Amino acid sequence: MFPELNNLLNTSPDRAEQGKLTLLCAAETDGSFLVHHFLSFYLKANCKVCFVALIQSFSHYNIVGQKLGVSLTAARERGQLVFLEGLKSSVDVFFQAQEKTHPLHFLREANAGNLQPLYEFVQEALKPVDSGAAAWRCPVLLVDDLSVLLSLGVGAVAVLDFVHYCRATVCSELKVPRAAGSQPGPQGPGHAQAYVHHQSHLVLRAEGLATGFCKDVHGQLRILWRASQPTAQRGRSLTFQYKIQDKSVTFFAKGMSPAIL
């Protein structure tokens, strides 16, 4: 969790909002620090978190989480975190006979039809449990990242249906880096991203610098508040530049990097 980002978004772990869709996207840069931020943020906020990790292994997220002051292993043990490790389970799907209910069952289908099993997994993970329901504040779904599904051959409409259902059931965090060479045409990943963009309440967009790589400024972050916000905030957009450090990220106004001044 990066306190500076919380300040920019005007939020804190004890004021975590419910029922909101946040879209994290990255263009020509690595936006994974945003995912790490929100993972640690919601674990600290005492929310029930379902994390669909399709890019990295559990140990990777665990190591980054420890740097940010949360232990994913402990969270998983006490039932706060449900972690779907896409890299490992995809191997299981291929080499072991599975029932139809495996969340990543679409990998075995010739023409990946829909993501209903994945949705059912999420729904099951975030279903309020009678015994410990009071312990967790609100359900949170994090997907890292959606464009992997598109790359695996799932149709854009199927991905959008999955997002739709997740939205109808839980508030969620989604990470959709724009594919570098996004295909043209209505089925390309760009369209899927634009559609999710339309649905989301808050969009965080990490972009590489137009002028190229820089040692002291790693990129810029655009924050866009969309509909269903108080009127003063609606449609507001802010841009900051950032530098990723070992355990934190510093944000500053455009062109105001301490290294330059």
Next chain:
Amino acid sequence: MLESLLALGGLVLLRDSVEWEGRSLLKVLIKKSALRGEQVHVLGCEVSEEEFREGFDPEINSRVVYHDFFRDPLNWSKTGEAFPAGPLAALRAVCRRTAPGPATIALDSLSWLLLHLPCTTLCQTLHTLSPQGSCPGASTPAEQVHVLGLLHEELHGPGPVGALSSLAQAEVTLGGTAGQASAHVLHRRPQQRPTNKVDPMAHLTFNLHLSEKEREARDSLTLPFQFSSEKQQALLHRRPGPASSHIFSEPDAYDDLDQEDPDDDLDI
């Protein structure tokens, strides 16, 4: 501006984009219709009922019928309620329910429907919703049906967007520059026959009219390119013999005609 959008029946297309969302404008139009005492049917595919109804007065909320297509559109949750036959059946159901009296149908959003339905099917259904399609001739204001459709423009190719916009009576395209939102409104006038016919031949400086005699003369005239039986006979039965034609030539006073070389003057 809002009155003029709702003045005509038929489809009003709201085209929005990622930066400039159009749902708030849709809600304002719904509010306007509800205040006029119309029943408003909302086919909601993109936001939950609570989120959609947020910001409406109780009086307006009572006039808004929300057809929830958001919670379980594909029957994944297996609740089995609402719309088992898919989005098209839902759209038809909304259409049927609004049969008598003025009504407004709000589609939130056309983009979702376009992603799940073929464009032609959607266009045909929209056409039956509009007053010209359902009851030809009866376009009294009492039977007008307003259809408000929200379309996320950049999600679709030019084909579907063009098809929908040709169905629309009015289009609002949202955009803006540097924090200043703007709406571009395009009205498509309904095709009407002029009621007072103006004679274009009145007040001319020349005569365009024909008298009876002139008309007869004109009708009896055979034009040179017209092919008649007389002409045909003339062509078929030529007078025989090449000797029937002669050339009469009278040399000019200055002509220097050389019998030996008649082509002398050509200077070859």
